[in-house]
Amino acid sequence: xxxxxSRPTLEAVAARAGVSxxxxxxxxxxxxxxxxxxxxxxxxxxxxxxxxxxxxxxSLVTRRHDAVAVVIAxxxxxxxxxxxxxxxxxxxxxxxxxHDNQLVxxxxxxxxxxxxxxxxxxxxxxxxxxxxxxxxxDPLPGLIRDAGVPTVFGGRPDxxxxxxxxxxxxxxxxxxxxxxxxxxxxxxxxxxxVRHLVGLGRSRVAHITGALDQTSAVDRLDGYxxxxxxxxxECDPRLVVESDFTxxxxxxxxxxxxxxxxxxxxxxxxxxxxxxxxxRVLRASGRRVPEDVAVVGFDDMVPVxxxxxxxxxxxxxxxxxxxxxxxRLLLRGLSGxxxxxxxxxxTPGTAGRGVILPTTLxxxxxx
Amino acid sequence: xxxxxSRPTLEAVAARAGVSxxxxxxxxxxxxxxxxxxxxxxxxxxxxxxxxxxxxxxSLVTRRHDAVAVVIAxxxxxxxxxxxxxxxxxxxxxxxxxHDNQLVxxxxxxxxxxxxxxxxxxxxxxxxxxxxxxxxxDPLPGLIRDAGVPTVFGGRPDxxxxxxxxxxxxxxxxxxxxxxxxxxxxxxxxxxxVRHLVGLGRSRVAHITGALDQTSAVDRLDGYxxxxxxxxxECDPRLVVESDFTxxxxxxxxxxxxxxxxxxxxxxxxxxxxxxxxxRVLRASGRRVPEDVAVVGFDDMVPVxxxxxxxxxxxxxxxxxxxxxxxRLLLRGLSGxxxxxxxxxxTPGTAGRGVILPTTLxxxxxx
DNA sequence: TTGAAAGCGCTAACAT
DNA sequence: ATGTTAGCGCTTTCAA
Numbered sequence: 194x195x196x197x198x199s200r201p202t203l204e205a206v207a208a209r210a211g212v213s214x215x216x217x218x219x220x221x222x223x224x225x226x227x228x229x230x231x232x233x234x235x236x237x238x239x240x241x242x243x244x245x246x247x248x249x250x251x252s253l254v255t256r257r258h259d260a261v262a263v264v265i266a267x268x269x270x271x272x273x274x275x276x277x278x279x280x281x282x283x284x285x286x287x288x289x290x291x292h293d294n295q296l297v298x299x300x301x302x303x304x305x306x307x308x309x310x311x312x313x314x315x316x317x318x319x320x321x322x323x324x325x326x327x328x329x330x331d332p333l334p335g336l337i338r339d340a341g342v343p344t345v346f347g348g349r350p351d352x353x354x355x356x357x358x359x360x361x362x363x364x365x366x367x368x369x370x371x372x373x374x375x376x377x378x379x380x381x382x383x384x385x386x387v388r389h390l391v392g393l394g395r396s397r398v399a400h401i402t403g404a405l406d407q408t409s410a411v412d413r414l415d416g417y418x419x420x421x422x423x424x425x426x427e428c429d430p431r432l433v434v435e436s437d438f439t440x441x442x443x444x445x446x447x448x449x450x451x452x453x454x455x456x457x458x459x460x461x462x463x464x465x466x467x468x469x470x471x472x473r474v475l476r477a478s479g480r481r482v483p484e485d486v487a488v489v490g491f492d493d494m495v496p497v498x499x500x501x502x503x504x505x506x507x508x509x510x511x512x513x514x515x516x517x518x519x520x521r522l523l524l525r526g527l528s529g530x531x532x533x534x535x536x537x538x539x540t541p542g543t544a545g546r547g548v549i550l551p552t553t554l555x556x557x558x559x560x
Numbered sequence: 561x562x563x564x565x566s567r568p569t570l571e572a573v574a575a576r577a578g579v580s581x582x583x584x585x586x587x588x589x590x591x592x593x594x595x596x597x598x599x600x601x602x603x604x605x606x607x608x609x610x611x612x613x614x615x616x617x618x619s620l621v622t623r624r625h626d627a628v629a630v631v632i633a634x635x636x637x638x639x640x641x642x643x644x645x646x647x648x649x650x651x652x653x654x655x656x657x658x659h660d661n662q663l664v665x666x667x668x669x670x671x672x673x674x675x676x677x678x679x680x681x682x683x684x685x686x687x688x689x690x691x692x693x694x695x696x697x698d699p700l701p702g703l704i705r706d707a708g709v710p711t712v713f714g715g716r717p718d719x720x721x722x723x724x725x726x727x728x729x730x731x732x733x734x735x736x737x738x739x740x741x742x743x744x745x746x747x748x749x750x751x752x753x754v755r756h757l758v759g760l761g762r763s764r765v766a767h768i769t770g771a772l773d774q775t776s777a778v779d780r781l782d783g784y785x786x787x788x789x790x791x792x793x794e795c796d797p798r799l800v801v802e803s804d805f806t807x808x809x810x811x812x813x814x815x816x817x818x819x820x821x822x823x824x825x826x827x828x829x830x831x832x833x834x835x836x837x838x839x840r841v842l843r844a845s846g847r848r849v850p851e852d853v854a855v856v857g858f859d860d861m862v863p864v865x866x867x868x869x870x871x872x873x874x875x876x877x878x879x880x881x882x883x884x885x886x887x888r889l890l891l892r893g894l895s896g897x898x899x900x901x902x903x904x905x906x907t908p909g910t911a912g913r914g915v916i917l918p919t920t921l922x923x924x925x926x927x
Numbered sequence: 928t929t930g931a932a933a934g935c936g937c938t939a940a941c942a943t
Numbered sequence: 944a945t946g947t948t949a950g951c952g953c954t955t956t957c958a959a
Contacts, residue, residue, distance in 0.1 A: 200684055202936055213946045218938060226944060245683040249619035250936035253951045258616070260664075267650065278646055283634065286667040290676070295685070296665045297627075300653040309657070316612040317567055318662070440867055469867065500807055500836065569952055580930045585954060595928065617952035620935045 201242040210238035221246060260295040261523060262322040262342075264310055266333060267300050276494060277512055281347065284516025285323060292524050294320075307332055315340040321523045326350040329406045334372075345523045346374035347515065349408045349547060373526070373546045375519045377510035379409050382552030383416025386461045386489040386508050389554055391424060393487055395459035398424075399432040401446040401471060403463035410438070413463050413491060432457065436467055443470025451478055458486055459560065465490040465497045465507055472501055472559070487560035503558035510552050518548060568609040577605035588613060627662040628890060629689040629709075631677055633700060634667050643861060644879055648714065651883025652690060659891050661687075674699055682707040688890045693717040696773045701739075712890045713741035714882065716775045716914060740893070741914045742886045744877035746776050749919030750783025753828045753856040753875050756921055758791060760854055762826035765791075766799040768813040768838060770830035777805070780830050780858060799824065803834055810837025818845055825853055826927065832857040832864045832874055839868055839926070854927035870925035877919050885915060 203221075207214045212235060219227050220235040221244075227235070238244070252258050263285060265278065282296075289296050297319055299310050314322055314337060321343040326333050329351040337344050350372060390398045400417040403410030414433070421428055431453045436442040443462060447470060450457055460475075462468035468490035472482060480486050482503055490498060493509035570588075574581045579602060586594050587602040588611075594602070605611075619625050630652060632645065649663075656663050664686055666677050681689055681704060688710040693700050696718040704711050717739060757765045767784040770777030781800070788795055798820045803809040810829060814837060817824055827842075829835035835857035839849060847853045849870055857865060860876035 200682075203938095204936080214937080215939085215947080216945060219945090222938085228944065231945085243682075245679065247620070247936050248683065248685050249616045249625070250951090251938075252616035253614070253620055253936080253953085254938045256951080263665075276643075282665070283667060286665065287669070290667075290673070295680075296667075298630075298649070298653065298663045298665045300650060300657075300663075302654070306657070312612060313662075315567075315610070316615065318615050440863065473867075473869075496807070500840075502840075570954095571952080581953080582930060582932095582955080583928090586929090589954085593928065598929085614952050617935090618954075620937085620952080621954045623935085 200247070201244045202247070203244075206235065206238045206242055206244050209242060210235045256317075258295075258318060258320050259293055260297055260319045261289055261520070262297045262299050262314060262319040264299045264301065264314075264322055264324040264333070264337075266325060266327050266331065267302060276496065277492070280512040281325075281516040284513035284518075285520045286516075288517045288520035288524070294520075294524065301333075304332075307336055311336040311340050314342045320527050321345070323347060323519050323523060324350075327407055329408070343523065343526050344373070345519045345526075346372065347376075347519055349374050349376045349412070351408050371546065373522060373548075375515050375522065375548045375550065376409070377515065377550045378552050379412035380416040380419070382491060382508040382510065383413040383461065384420050385552065385554050386491065387417050387420040389506075390459040390461060390487055390489060390560060391420065393459070393483075393560065395487055396424075397429075397432065397454060397457045398459040398461065399434070399450050399454065399457045401434050401436045401443060401450070401460060401462045401467050403436065403438040403467065405435060407438075410463055417461055429454070436463065438464050438467060440466050440470035440473075443467035444474050445470075447471040447474035451475075460486060460488045462488065462490050465492045465494045465501075465505060468505055468507070468559075469497060469501055472505075476502075483558065483560050489554075489560045493555050498555070498557065501559070506557045506560040507555050508552045509555045511550060515550060518550070522548065567614070568611045569614070570611075573602065573605045573609055573611050576609060577602045623684075625662075625685060625687050626660055627664055627686045628656055628887070629664045629666050629681060629686040631666045631668065631681075631689055631691040631700070631704075633692060633694050633698065634669060643863065644859070647879040648692070648883040651880035651885075652887045653883075655884045655887035655891070661887075661891065668700075671699075674703055678703040678707050681709045687894050688712075690714060690886050690890060691717075694774055696775070710890060710893050711740070712886045712893075713739065714743075714886055716741050716743045716779070718775050739913055740889060742882050742889065742917065743776070743914060744882065744917045745919050746779035747783040747786070749858060749875040749877065750780040750828065751787050752919065752921050753858065754784050754787040756873075757826040757828060757854055757856060757927060758787065760826070760850075760927065762854055763791075764796075764799065764821060764824045765826040765828065766801070766817050766821065766824045768801050768803045768810060768817070768827060768829045768834050770803065770805040770834070772802060774805075777830055784828055796821070803830065805831050805834060807833050807837035807840075810834035811841050812837075814838040814841035818842075827853060827855045829855065829857050832859045832861045832868075832872060835872055835874070835926075836864060836868055839872075843869075850925065850927050856921075856927045860922050865922070865924065868926070873924045873927040874922050875919045876922045878917060882917055885917070889915065 203214045203217050207217045210217065212231060216227060216231065217235050219225065220232050224232050286296055299313065301307065301310055322337060323345050324333065324337060325347040327348065334350050387398060398421065400414065402414050405411055434446040434450050436446040443466065460471055462471050468488055471488060475482055475486050482488055490505045490507035493507045498505040498507050570581045570584050574584045577584065579598060583594060583598065584602050587599050591599050653663055666680065668674065668677055689704060690712050691700065691704060692714040694715065701717050754765060765788065767781065769781050772778055801813040801817050803813040810833065827838055829838050835855055839855060842849055842853055849855055857872045857874035860874045865872040865874050
């Protein structure tokens with residue numbers, strides 16, 4: 194019974210309203226230049242027939258799709274481990290919906306899928322793309338660039354355009370300026386976290402990093418170093434342990450840390466999940482938090498941070514807002530004109546084309 | 561520079577290969593009935609020009625879109641609290657990708673969006689829909705049914721067709737038979753959990769329910785009752801506390817439970833998040849788990865269940881597989897013919913049209 | 928086996 | 944202000 198009932202066409206509506214197809218089209222698309230009584234007749238006909246425009250036919254002529262692709266590189270990412278992804282998507286979805294755009298979700302599972310995604314984007318099925326390019330050296334940005342689709346990245350892509358473009362012979366174009374992205378202030382947030390710890394009087398502040406093939410992890414590490422560089426005698430490199438954003442990784446790192454520096458009295462973990470693992474190991478080792486060791490996380494994944502023992506002090510970023518903003522930037526670029534394109538070379542104040550959202554420290558009990 | 565570069569058309573390929581558009585079309589679509597040397601010429605031309613078919617033009621004539629909508633009713637759901645959603649989506653995505661179908665994501669925020677979704681589905685933009693109808697009395701199933709789009713539901717919808725259809729005057733059609741859905745064996749899984757607890761020698765087994773406006777919660781409660789009904793003198797209704805699938809809800813329920821029945825020695829929680837909350841309250845109350853009170857969860861959200869203290873014994877369902885299966889059923893129905901439609905009235909063995917996936921008990925330390 | 932031609936449903940000039 | 948018309952790029956009869 195869900196037999197694809199053939200929907201009424203413009204033609205049918207026109208016939209019913211006793212006007213031409215063009216007139217119906219005008220009314221359906223906003224109705225400028227159609228006198229009210231006529232427009233009303235058309236609207237009634239549309240209503241009665243339950244007419245819905247055929248998007249394929251429309252796209253064929255307008256070359257717009259009112260659809261945006263969201264590309265998420267999933268493998269080995271935390272995408273499926275925490276609600277990050279879902280929140281981001283919610284923000285994007287809200288914004289797209291508000292502008293009558295559809296969200297086409299492209300999940301990729303490793304290199305093999307890159308070609309598929311590139312082909313899809315190049316195929317002109319969507320008006321633009323929102324890409325979460327999570328890893329350094331990801332070929333996706335390059336492929337997307339070549340596909341020529343307006344794109345906004347989630348998280349600063351490690352796209353050293355100057356270098357790569359040169360490899361391709363685009364060196365003179367300053368193409369790096371063209372990358373639009375939205376990210377949170379990873380470095381600044383990290384500074385805030387570490388300063389907080391230092392301000393608590395801690396003198397042996399460690400950092401458990403995230404996966405260092407992601408810019409967010411690198412930036413947070415940089416922020417940590419920014420502050421520690423200013424603390425006399427505190428640049429002990431053993432206080433930095435590399436990890437991977439997961440609870441298990443956090444446990445491992447914390448164990449190593451306790452091993453190397455039993456006198457550690459504070460830990461800045463690259464994200465909440467890492468902090469979770471660290472907390473567990475600290476407890477198991479008999480340390481009290483925050484009395485013996487203070488801990489700060491990053492992200493403020495509320496369901497995680499509020500449920501740890503003790504509740505986690507952490508750096509909050511507004512993930513849903515990031516998603517919304519990405520979508521907004523893209524749509525603006527699509528309609529407004531060349532907003533997702535590089536500014537004229539030398540335009541002041543636009544270098545980078547990145548939008549950085551602020552972070553805030555959420556104080557709970559762990560530090 | 562991402563200027564929507566006008567892509568080559570069939571025409572261009574035809575010209576280059578020195579054949580007609582029809583021939584190119586044939587080759588592009590599988591190449592039956594085209595002699596090899598010619599086909600090869602065409603393929604080369606496609607390659608050289610980087611030709612990608614225009615999906616809009618194709619859809620316009622074929623009326624297929626190779627796209628499937630995934631509808632997720634988000635408000636008040638746990639969709640953004642645990643990785644359930646992401647896993648489901650991954651399974652769906654894999655299956656769709658394997659069949660060259662796109663995934664259009666429709667997130668809804670309450671009633672207001674229902675009309676939008678219904679309109680979209682009715683608009684014939686997609687070939688079918690996968691719908692997560694999470695709540696009893698959700699109007700979505702009805703709207704979708706009216707939209708006439710082949711649909712597979714995730715989780716048994718509370719769609720008492722006999723009743724509703726009657727309301728609409730379809731009573732004679734046995735329409736309820738037409739609902740295709742995929743779910744896990746909530747009731748059986750609950751039975752397994754409770755039996756395990758009883759088998760441990762526990763005599764005061766409580767149940768903290770999920771949100772009872774979702775069939776999964778109701779089914780798990782039923783499973784609990786199935787077993788408890790067989791345990792002499794164990795039908796104490798005070799052992800059942802209603803909750804909502806959240807950690808906070810689990811805490812609240814556990815507190816009430818301890819209040820009402822301080823002698824409780826086992827808890828079957830409706831999901832892992834609930835169990836998490838319960839564990840916390842139990843610990844705070846000085847009870848040891850599992851010595852004093854054994855706890856079993858449901859879902860096996862690995863990141864949660866493995867990280868609780870003690871690690872959680874729980875009923876596992878294969879969420880990703882559910883997603884994959886939903887997609888498979890839908891695609892099969894779309895191509896194979898009328899598979900998503902109701903079987904002829906009276907067809908034996910097909911009543912319900914639901915596919916129920918098995919669950920397994922994962923033993924960890926909490927029970 | 929291959930080509931010619933007729934649309935699919937819609938928008939956007941261009942006429943009126 | 945409204946109607947007429949020419950395609951958008953593709954698939955699909957129907958002829959050759």
